Ligand SMILES: Nc1nc2c(c(=O)[nH]1)N[C@H]1C(S)=C(S)[C@@H](COP(=O)(O)OP(=O)(O)OC[C@H]3O[C@@H](n4cnc5c(N)ncnc54)[C@H](O)[C@@H]3O)O[C@H]1N2
């Protein structure tokens with residue numbers, strides 16, 4: 001008979017914990033976009049997921065045009081090794097009709113963005129031109145070659161080209177591109193309906209009295225804050241008691257009205273943890289318990305057509321599992337194609353001993369070292385109950401299951417926090 005040892009930071013007493021990549025593969029395989037398509041004006045499209053490719057109705061630029069305020073010329077009229085003086089024969093401003101006759105042997109006063117007159121192929125910026133006779137003539141430097149300071153038609157975008165791909169989560173620059181190619185509206189996925197609630201008899205909302213043994217509910221605020229950056233409408237269903245009936249009833253009521261229900265707390269193994277049981281009674285659990293730190297008790301399931309996400313109660317575990325699992329799920333259901341968090345390689349500036357065989361996500365700050373390089377640092381303890389560890393961080397460093405720890409100079413994979421959490 002072997003002697004059972006006390007488990008500190010365990011991988012679970014016997015139970016198999018699913019590795020994170022396996023859980024993400026299930027999400028990839030099983031979850032498909034659920035949102036309907038709606039057409040919205042550009043200002044409402046920001047942050048939404050594009051439901052169809054956008055093709056350019058016009059080339060950008062539509063015509064060859066000047067990159068500078070100055071004088072348009074024909075390179076053939078210019079001396080290669082000497083200054084050239086030309087009469088100013090016409091004027092072309094952006095958005096205005098051409099004034100005068102842009103004849104060969106003359107220069108055209110031109111402004112940034114104005115179309116190049118036919119046959120003119122170079123622009124001298126006005127700082128390099130000497131204006132003579134009150135602007136009737138201009139002396140231009142030697143060596144002006146065809147093409148200088150001219151923007152070519154279609155050099156940015158060709159008419160008919162796909163400029164934005166379906167599945168893109170629209171950023172300011174994407175909306176700018178849509179506008180530039182003439183789109184006033186875009187087809188986007190309807191916002192996902194997401195319900196959020198917390199579980200735990202010990203929880204009170206800030207502003208309420210705090211009886212002995214109680215704490216304020218931080219997780220609902222964290223979840224709503226992180227959801228604020230996603231294409232969703234959120235229903236806040238408040239705090240549920242540690243009571244199986246109440247949890248089951250709340251889930252049964254919320255599920256038909258929402259695409260996703262996210263809970264925090266009550267998914268671990270204690271007899272006060274009722275969330276998983278309620279989901280099993282109403283639907284099915286897809287996975288429960290991951291080889292992940294923090295976040296081991298995270299659960300994914302279904303209640304009817306609704307996706308259920310049970311995030312662990314420790315606040316840092318809630319935040320980490322939201323970023324690693326809930327956020328990609330929500331983006332995927334919303335039709336986005338690029339759903340994985342971005343990862344960057346950054347050298348570590350600290351020593352850290354990793355315990356256990358879970359994939360661990362520690363909170364790091366990105367700082368500038370003395371030699372000017374960006375490095376990852378840790379400032380505080382890493383317990384999953386320590387909210388200051390996320391407050392003082394810019395992102396998560398990912399330590400693979402079999403990694404013994406971190407030494408200064410080691411390369412780390414860092415996931416920066418998304419916008420609503422970034423500093
Ligand atoms: N015997 C075991 N105990 C625990 C295990 C385990 O494997 N065996 N796992 C631990 C891990 S890891 C985590 S994470 C937690 C998660 O448990 P639950 O999801 O059931 O969460 P609760 O027990 O309800 O709460 C855990 C912790 O977090 C606090 N909490 C909960 N909700 C909130 C909230 N909305 N705002 C702020 N803080 C919250 C709660 O008071 C507890 O302190 O289980 C471990 N236990």
Ligand code: MOO
Pocket residue numbers: 292293294295296297312314316317384385
């Ligand atoms: O380690 Mo638990 O997984 O989040 O606190």
